[in-house]
Amino acid sequence: MTKRHFLQWTLTALALSAFGPAALAQSYPTKAIRLVVPFPAGGATDLFARSLSQKLGEKLGVSLVVDNKPGAGGTLGSDLVAKGVADGYTLLLATSSTHSIGPNLNPRMPYDAVRDFTPIGQVGNAPSIMLVPNSSPAKTVQEWIDLARKNPGRLNYASSGNGTVVQLTAELFKSQANLFVVHIPYKGTALAIPDLVSGKVDVLFDSLPTGLPHVKDGRLRALGVTSAKRTPLAPGLPAIAEVLPGYESTTWFGLFGPKGLPPEVVQRVNAAANQVLHDPEVIDKLTRLGIEPVGGTPAQFTQMLASESAKWKKIISERKITSD
Structure with a gap:
């Protein structure tokens, strides 16, 4: 490489470096x-x-x-x-x-x-919402926990399938409350709602948009929300964390x-x-x-x-x- 070519190469490299990530980021975005x-x-x-x-x-x-x-x-x-x-x-x-x-x-x-x-x-x-049938004797999260502890293995929960956030939410609840509750997987929570309404299923942790309407029309009872604190998305409902400190899903x-x-x-x-x-x-x-x-x-x-x-x-x- 001649001295002239080396100088040209160096100037080109310096010019290109001026348009590196930092320089591009300053003008970002352009498209x-x-x-x-x-x-x-x-x-x-x-x-x-x-x-x-x-x-x-x-x-x-x-x-x-x-x-x-x-x-x-x-x-x-x-x-x-x-x-x-x-x-x-x-x-x-x-x-x-x-x-x-x-x-x-x-x-x-x-x-x-x-x-x-x-x-x-x-x-x-x-956040999700904890739903139970209207026929459930539990009116609060604590009452549901007490009911499950008195009846180990006799209560169940529905989910939208194995490995879904609905199942994990329930399993986290079971773990923190030290409960033995049977899992019943469905192909989506919408398919579980009729069984929850009829009392064939004891609890479901559903999303607010799909679960709350059933509460408002009187078909189901809501016990709490799964956020760390109460949420304006469901006014009046307590956070489950108020009973199980640190619970959040x-x-x-x-x-x-x-x-x-x-x-x-x-x-x-x-x-x-x-x-x-x-x-x-x-x-x-x-x-x-x-x-x-x-x-x-x-x-x-x-x-x-x-x-x-x-x-x-x-x-x-x-x-x-x-x-x-």
């Missing part, structure tokens, strides 16, 4: 962003994404395009983002199923929920990018998301979906992810839970 939803259109995660997309796009100054990539319980879409380019133009709206529960149920997943992603921020939390929603996402991009998206989550229109849409807006920093989200993974890993191992 549409794809928000991958690893679940089918019309589901809770998809509706959440569409409730956020327009306002979040406005805050970022570009279009935010929701792209449904369902399959394998959210694994396919999540893996697509994990293996994507870390430039901030392909993001993921993930849930506890894809990043807290799934990896602990299936150690052979194609991605590592920690190493292969960059957490951007938690954006929502969906919710479906969280969060934004991720591939590993190596530039910190400037993470902060830009996180700040925009936090602003959107205070928008009254967005809050109203999420409330109708049974979701509380959360927000917070990437560090807080990372800490929550570690806590959730450890909690479900322990329950899955102790209770020998497997997926269908």
Whole structure:
């Protein structure tokens, strides 16, 4: 290499370095962003994404395009983002199923929920509701626990299938209350509701949007919510944690990018998301979906992810839970 060629090469390298990740992040975004939803259109995660997309796009100054990539319980879409380019133009709206529960149920997943992603921020939390038949003698969470303790193995709970968040919510409840209650899996909670109403099933931990209407029309009784504290989504209902301190089981929603996402991009998206989550229109849409807006920093989200993974890993191992 001649001295002249070396000088040209050096100047070119310096020029290119000026357009590295940090420089690109300062002008980010300059084009549409794809928000991958690893679940089918019309589901809770998809509706959440569409409730956020327009306002979040406005805050970022570009279009935010929701792209449904369902399959394998959210694994396919999540893996697509994990293996994507870390430039901030392909993001993921993930849930506890894809990043807290799934990896602990299936150690052979194609991605590592920690190493292969960059957490951007938690954006929502969906608590469940503890439902019993109107014929149940239990009027409170404590009364139901007392009833189950007096009748070990004689009461049952319904779920939407093995390894689902509905089963894990009940198993966490059983573990903390030290109960022996039989599991009856259904192919979805909607199929369990008639048996719950008739008293063939003793308890069900259902989502608020699907469970609360049955309470309002008088078909079922609600005893409590699974969030750490009382929620405005179900006014008047106590948190189960008031009886079982530390109890919490919710479906969280969060934004991720591939590993190596530039910190400037993470902060830009996180700040925009936090602003959107205070928008009254967005809050109203999420409330109708049974979701509380959360927000917070990437560090807080990372800490929550570690806590959730450890909690479900322990329950899955102790209770020998497997997926269908």
